[in-house]
Amino acid sequence: MAREVPEGVNLKEIMSVLSWIKGSSLWNLHFCFGCCSTEIMATMMPRFDIERFGFVPADTPRQADVLVANGPISRKIVPRIQRLWAQMPDPKYLIVIGACPMSGGPYQGSYNIVTDIRDVLHVEPAAYIPGCPPNPEGILEAFIMLKNRIKEGSYGKF
Amino acid sequence: MGLIKPLLYTLRELFKRPITVKYPYEKRDISPRVRNIHTLDRDTCQHCGICARMCPNNVLKMVDGYPTADYRYCSFCGICLDACPTGSIQMIHTQEHNIVRAYQKDLYMELLSPDGTIYNPDAPHSEDNETGGVL
Amino acid sequence: MLADSLLFKLFVFPGTVFSFIIVLFLFWWWRKIGASIQSRYGPKHVGPAGTLQTIADVVKLITKESIVPERASRWFWFMPVFSFVLSFLFLSLIPFSDHWVIIDFDASLIMLFAVMAIEPLFIFLVGWVSYNKYGVAGGERAGIQMLAYEVFLALTFVPVIMLSHSWSLVGIVYGQGVSPTWASPVLHTFVDRGVWFGLVQPLALVLSIIAVMMATEKKPFNLPHAEPEVIYGSSTEYGGPFYALQMLSQFLMGFLGAGLITTLYLGGWALPSVPPALGFVLKTLVVGTIIIWLEHSLPAMRVPHLLEVAWRKLVPLAFLNIFITLIIMEVLGWA
Numbered sequence A: 001m002a003r004e005v006p007e008g009v010n011l012k013e014i015m016s017v018l019s020w021i022k023g024s025s026l027w028n029l030h031f032c033f034g035c036c037s038t039e040i041m042a043t044m045m046p047r048f049d050i051e052r053f054g055f056v057p058a059d060t061p062r063q064a065d066v067l068v069a070n071g072p073i074s075r076k077i078v079p080r081i082q083r084l085w086a087q088m089p090d091p092k093y094l095i096v097i098g099a100c101p102m103s104g105g106p107y108q109g110s111y112n113i114v115t116d117i118r119d120v121l122h123v124e125p126a127a128y129i130p131g132c133p134p135n136p137e138g139i140l141e142a143f144i145m146l147k148n149r150i151k152e153g154s155y156g157k158f
Numbered sequence B: 001m002g003l004i005k006p007l008l009y010t011l012r013e014l015f016k017r018p019i020t021v022k023y024p025y026e027k028r029d030i031s032p033r034v035r036n037i038h039t040l041d042r043d044t045c046q047h048c049g050i051c052a053r054m055c056p057n058n059v060l061k062m063v064d065g066y067p068t069a070d071y072r073y074c075s076f077c078g079i080c081l082d083a084c085p086t087g088s089i090q091m092i093h094t095q096e097h098n099i100v101r102a103y104q105k106d107l108y109m110e111l112l113s114p115d116g117t118i119y120n121p122d123a124p125h126s127e128d129n130e131t132g133g134v135l
Numbered sequence C: 001m002l003a004d005s006l007l008f009k010l011f012v013f014p015g016t017v018f019s020f021i022i023v024l025f026l027f028w029w030w031r032k033i034g035a036s037i038q039s040r041y042g043p044k045h046v047g048p049a050g051t052l053q054t055i056a057d058v059v060k061l062i063t064k065e066s067i068v069p070e071r072a073s074r075w076f077w078f079m080p081v082f083s084f085v086l087s088f089l090f091l092s093l094i095p096f097s098d099h100w101v102i103i104d105f106d107a108s109l110i111m112l113f114a115v116m117a118i119e120p121l122f123i124f125l126v127g128w129v130s131y132n133k134y135g136v137a138g139g140e141r142a143g144i145q146m147l148a149y150e151v152f153l154a155l156t157f158v159p160v161i162m163l164s165h166s167w168s169l170v171g172i173v174y175g176q177g178v179s180p181t182w183a184s185p186v187l188h189t190f191v192d193r194g195v196w197f198g199l200v201q202p203l204a205l206v207l208s209i210i211a212v213m214m215a216t217e218k219k220p221f222n223l224p225h226a227e228p229e230v231i232y233g234s235s236t237e238y239g240g241p242f243y244a245l246q247m248l249s250q251f252l253m254g255f256l257g258a259g260l261i262t263t264l265y266l267g268g269w270a271l272p273s274v275p276p277a278l279g280f281v282l283k284t285l286v287v288g289t290i291i292i293w294l295e296h297s298l299p300a301m302r303v304p305h306l307l308e309v310a311w312r313k314l315v316p317l318a319f320l321n322i323f324i325t326l327i328i329m330e331v332l333g334w335a
């Protein structure tokens, strides 16, 4: 049964404010299992300061909005990353950094590497940054792109 | 004394100007050796395929005689540049070419023209318009 | 009158509305000061100078999914609420001025001390009900930390009580010579017994700043929440609205700890040519800023270190302070 929206309540406007809020405070879970994580650290450090936009590193997966996947996904890390992803509350987003999680990168064809992160998490990444590793501007750009898409309402739902 | 020193240091830092580069609004100077994205001079390319064979990550594939890149794999190492006998494959080092893209079926794209523009915008595998793209 | 009623005090000025505003401000201020110590900007692009950042954070946390772990106790829902209520109890004891205080009675200092002693128990329970090993470990550390600070905190209260002849917080502030016309606190030392206790008790002031930093889990003493060791301590399993509540009560406790120091040592609400309650808030923010600065300057401690420093160094210092105060009071004839 569809619920009636009360008189004088502009649902669209409320939703747009809420999505602005959601896009302005993306707490990222930085689970580093590869060398790209040094560039993510550089993005968080004073030189690029990702906190300017409100994207702070979260302490536990329960408080995180974005899983920042980086590095080669070995078969041993698969249960851990699946568990971390399951522990994050909705709405949650996945950002893929570097060649490794999407294709195996330099490690492609190795016997213990999962070449595509979508095979283990079953989600589409919100943004993908090529590079080995990408520079901090690229990582910042990915976060800003995710933020803009949440603001427009073209990505993610309540 | 050992306790006072860090306190004075942080107090001094507190009143200094931040060193942050406000990235989307101002850009830092990048080194000329930064390799950012490939360009291909289609007039001089000899269709020899050496670049595709030398690439350590199997990024380049020869499509219609020209190398095409799958940027999911590329590590931007620049070996293809060294391998090319005519120097027709090059890399731009400007800030504007950080590529960030939302995921598509595959990230195949034709290499850019030497002036940094998309060579063939109508090609089926270079589309990505609303979901991201070359920034 | 409305502004005099208890309900107004509970829900508007020292109570709910004001404390929400001050907590949101303090969260933003904490991030800004921390960022500029690290030579960066901190929140900047959300609202003017990032002022809307904390509001966005809290609203986002509230709209997120609230996960209750499968094996958690059903008290999981209530514990953050309880610790929030506890920090409100703390708030109701702190005098913002002689008028703007919710509860004040003869022994409010004892009551406040009791509230501070219960708080680590709630931190422990928050970890316990979430059925998480890191939660329990963090809660145990909160208990250990309480063992460290509780004793010398109580001992630093003693000289204040001796000087002001009062167990009530309002009485202690009056003991520091509250009159809107006074000129210089240093002058008062020789004229009258009206003087900020921080000036005659510098050692106690330093000790109680350390104790308040331990009680509110600031950086050198952030053992219950130390990320490298216990992931996020007792709040590891809490996300979404629960975590919003916990974050708010944590910052409220930080503000009130600074307010306690203001009340006991820095003359409470007395500030010339400023309305009393505003004077209190301003002084508290200055103390809070000093605590934030200390927090961002010092490296974290280990558990055995903490206990050793507290029991071998700080407790004897607090005793020494009591004796010095006794002798000086005897010599000067301060009664």
Ligand code: SF4
Residues within 6 Å of the ligand: A034, A035, A036, A037, A070, A071, A072, A097, A098, A099, A100, A101, A105, A106, A131, A132, A133, B075
């Ligand atoms: S993409 Fe390159 S830099 Fe990043 S984790 Fe893989 S190998 Fe390391």
Ligand code: SF4
Residues within 6 Å of the ligand: B054, B055, B056, B057, B058, B059, B060, B069, B073, B074, B075, B076, B077, B078, B079, B080, B081
């Ligand atoms: S830069 Fe390196 S990885 Fe990329 S296409 Fe050229 S050779 Fe291959």
Ligand code: SF4
Residues within 6 Å of the ligand: B044, B045, B046, B047, B048, B049, B050, B051, B052, B067, B083, B084, B085, B086, B087, B088, B089
């Ligand atoms: S090596 Fe140079 S000339 Fe040969 S196919 Fe590649 S780009 Fe063309």
